[in-house]
Amino acid sequence: MKVLVSGGMGYIGSHTVVELLELGHEVVIVDNLYNSQIDVLDKIKTITKINKLKFYEADCSNMNIMDNIFNKEQVDAVIHFAGYKAVGESVLKPLMYYQNNLNTTMTLASLSEKYKVKHFIFSSSATVYGDQVSPLHELMELKVTTNPYGETKKMSERILKDFSRNNKDMNITLLRYFNPIGAHKSGLIGEKPQGIPNNLMPYVTQVAKGIREKLFVFGNDYDTVDGTGVRDYIHVVDLAKGHIAALMNAKSNFNIYNLGSGVGTSVLELIHTFERVNGIKIPYDIVERRPGDLATVYADASKAKKELHWGTKLTLEDMVKDAWVFEKNLR
Template sequence: MKVLVTGGMGYIGSHTCLALLDAGFQPVIFDNLSNASKAVLTQINKISGVTPAFVEGDIRNTALVRQTLEHYGCEAVIHFAALKAVGESTVEPLNYYDNNVSGTLSLLQAMDSAGVRRIVFSSSATVYGEPDYIPIDEHHPLRATNPYGWSKVMVEQVLADLCQADSRWQATALRYFNPVGAHESGELGENPLGTPNNLMPYVAQVAVGKRSLLSVFGNDYPTADGTGVRDYIHVMDLASGHVMALKARLEGYFACNLGTGQGYSVTQLIETFRQVSGKAIPCEFVERRPGDVPCSYANSELAQQVLGWQAHKDLTAMVTDVWHWQLNYPMGI
């Protein structure tokens, strides 16, 4: 089966392309390269021996998306293409709603015109906002605390309504927690353009000497050590979840969490990185970021029951794979 992967040059998208290839699918990458590099294709080939088809374009270009779907004979879409920085979304909400919400509407219109009505959507645990209880399950109310999170809530609602209105559609929203790690080969990992928005690549860049200091956003949260607690999930475990969602052949709309069920603080992650890398990793504490919550980790039992999926890699494996990748490509690719 050929699968269109929007945002497939990005961090999670590129690792999912590897998982798709390993499972016998043929990914077709559609990406505007706003936060990715064409060099990703070379890295995918190094690992898999295959260079996926690639179309450079924006998901808001409905005609190009439709043309791509039809030209390659795609039967499903995995949708990653989105802006994803929580803090930035509070400053630039219009950009986030335009790209993430309007862009998805454009994608869905193109899919409908091409007769492709199966989609796996990259959602996020940010849809839950500040949680009422831990671990968070799918019954928790959806109430994001930032525009990024609300953009995911809005798209989920669109998908649910679409599946309710038209039984030909099937949509799975995967609400994943905090993706980290890299491919175990060390040939592919998170490769942000400019300053990383996520913690792990920033820690790795400090450890390798690319950056001098790590800023930790907040040490006064109501947690054991004052730093935020998150459910970190290895990117290859996450990638396998998308493959399982395609294989499940569900009907209608389905949403589930992808996480490990284990919360680790920012301090714990940094200390694990120090142990694995043998580097000091100097830190400073700064003010909290707008929209961040103190603690968030998943109940992923539904994914195991319905998709047959569960996470396997622990925090040490996540950090080890990131460090391997960072040592191989200290300046990125």
């Protein structure tokens, strides 16, 4: 199968590209490198031992440029990762997020319709559930999200659901991610944020490496096992394989699946696991809660297990070990 991967140079996108290539699929990467690096391309080639890999440096919201790419490549499937993703930035720059993330989705959907693409997989998020009691499942009514980033995911889902009604020959799948961490076992690709990390795991690894003095834990007075926030962490490789499962097994016109482990882990549990597995002490301070943070978020992933024959294989220990190996390899 020939698959166009928008945002394929990013964290989750690059791992999915590797999984696709190792299964013999042909991949076309489109990425504007806004939040990724060009050297990822060579690292993908090193991991897969595939030297000829199609890459277009392009903005996926640009209809004319993307039309030319679709016309030239004639792909069978689209996996759509491209979009701005920093929650804090979305609060400061909401119009930038709405304009880019929604236009990118609509452009790729429109061209998929024009060129009769058979499969369209969208990178969504557990943020679309808003503040609800976990475990979260796909039949829940979506609530108001806490930031513009989450709203762009929810609005994109609605756009694609409406779009699916008039495109019965296309399999459209929404994958709601929980908290991806970890890195490829090679240590060559992983999460490499620009500037101060927004996510917990790269902040932990930067503290371990001495780049940052200490970690800040936002709140220890939640109604959880130790007072810190609980999240559903999933190894990025398991997450990437979830996209392959959706591509190969989704049968109906419109599908929604949670991709998570189904297990909640607190911030302190994650920190202590990192310390135990890697033999490194992580200094941290407890500070005030962040506005909009929820106490507990974890998935009911039974639907993906039943229909996609997918489930997580890698443990929390694997996640923290692989994340640290990747961080150590960075220069």
